Amino acid sequence: MTTLPKILGGGTDVTGRWPRVAVSSKVWEFAGQQLEKGAWTLVAHWAEPAMVHAALRERGSGATGILSLDVPDRRYPSLGRHCLSARRPERAIRDLVGLEPEGAPDPRPWLDHGKWGLRHPLGERGAAGDMESYRFLPVEGEGLHQIPVGPVHAGIIEPGHFRFTASGETVVRLEERLGYAHKGIEALLIDAPLERAAKIAGRASGDSTVAYAVAFAQAVEAACDTAVPPRAAYLRAVMLELERIANHVGDIGAICNDAAFSLMHTHCAIMRERILRAADIAFGHRLMMDRVVPGGVANDIAPDGKNQIVKLLALITRQFPALIAIYEDTASLQDRTVRTGLLRHDLVMQFGAGGFVGRASGRTFDARKNLPCPPYDTLKFEIPMLERGDVDARVRIRIREVEQSISLLGQLFAQLPDGDIRTPVAPRAAEGSALVEGFRGDVFVWVRMNENGSVARCHLRDPSWFQWPLLEAAIDGNIVADFPLCNKSFNCSYAGHDL
């Protein structure tokens, strides 16, 4: 039987952890079947003007790589026929590049709302034609009503549209329509100088700016064969874990707030603010934007930075358990979160959903463990996993992850090596990829560099691509009033998805 490593070994342009090989349409079809069987997981799916790519991971062996299919006639066999997680990426490919996935089950546009003034911005650009109004999936039945929500929401949130169909109070279908935050980031990255490209990549999703910056930097470093100084690798990990704690703590409070329990929200918001202030002192920016650059980090940790973070960790270690006890002991809160928004294990596996969404439904994947880059390969930590898949499980995973990250930060500071923080990137025409565990899940970046050191082409895949569709499944059968709770427990990125 053919395996992914065998296919990848057959090519000539095999490099690093994400070798990319050109395959025949027969192998492409085989990949579709492997995805359908669940033997492989789709990690990313994107395209260039005459080539379509699929980054894949073999479940048993953990082998990873990218298969590419030449599509001179701009048509290719759809993977979405075999695999649900490929369907939205295929629609995005059709919108952005103009390649037609043959046999694709969903012919509707996804990111293109007919407002760009052109078609196929990443492929052969054409004049915008008339676009018929978007057809939501038909819903039939007695006594059903629809509730359209967004793109402008009631809270301080990103733009997106939700179309609920309800029977009384019960949601019978949720359909998402996204793309409102689409800025055309991948087009902006074409021929962008490296420094500018790193800044753009770090703004794909502001809450995961460190994760994106690290993923982009690692992809560039893989392409240009740059060795990152050990101190820089450690400082990156410090920032990644700080970002994870800040987001988890803030969101745990916000989830409770959506269950009308504002006490948790208040205290978690205070804790989050303290974390951002420590980050500001240590790295010079509250969200740590633009601190990670290809080749290393932009600036060393401030003299007082370590001290501030260590003090912060002591404070969190002291206060966090009391907050968690309140979460666990408040029956009215548990009543809202337990058995709400159940997400099935088989769906999580089909979609390869990462982050706490996957880990609360029994999928253990974590890029820090499964594809560890230094220094994670030498650190001790556990990946918490639960199987219940409800809002409560997602909260509990995040609680455990905060604890793990605190331990990781302690280890990082105990072992923080001295030395350089940046190596110059020697430009060359080459490709590289990286998968980095952000707070929300694994961020995938593929980049092709020009000889002069600018970016030729880049693809950024947010973990939300494989989580947003699952929210539609998780809300099924819940009451409309529990949607904010379910939505916040997923906390998918609109900006990172829409790009």
Place this chain on the structure above:
Amino acid sequence: MRKLLYKSILSLPLTERAPPVDERALAELAQNVQAAARLRLGRSLAIRQVDAGSCNGCELEIHALNNAFYDLERFGFHFVASPRHADVLLVTGPVTTNMREALERTYAATPDPKWVVAVGDCALDGGIFAGGYGVVGGVSAVVPVDLHIRGCPPSPRDLLAGLLALLSHQS
């Protein structure tokens, strides 16, 4: 929970003193905002936040305005769920082509007199995303803007200083 509440009662508030009013914001407001509008709104302003395509970094810092350190509501500001209830539209992001209509309609749904505050470098002129096919540009390319608060993202302190300028300008 009782222990935590008891401790909270006994401990000093975390809320910090307001930052000085942003002078640059005052100057911009003096040019843009009519005296008539100032008189009618009083000292309580309802804010409707609109993300017109940001990276969500600005949203994180706007959220932070509500935490105990900044406590925005003590100044009479509060966030509302509908533009129909709003005096101020707080708009972030470069306006994407896909959000243009939604922003225009939100503006139209906000009763007069109203102010538009554009938050972040992207909201000023499209920022790092300017020039793409998916971006119209800054907020002022779509709706009239009274005040810009710069930064990527602006810190809660910067946001507070800008919003306080709005209050001090009208009183």
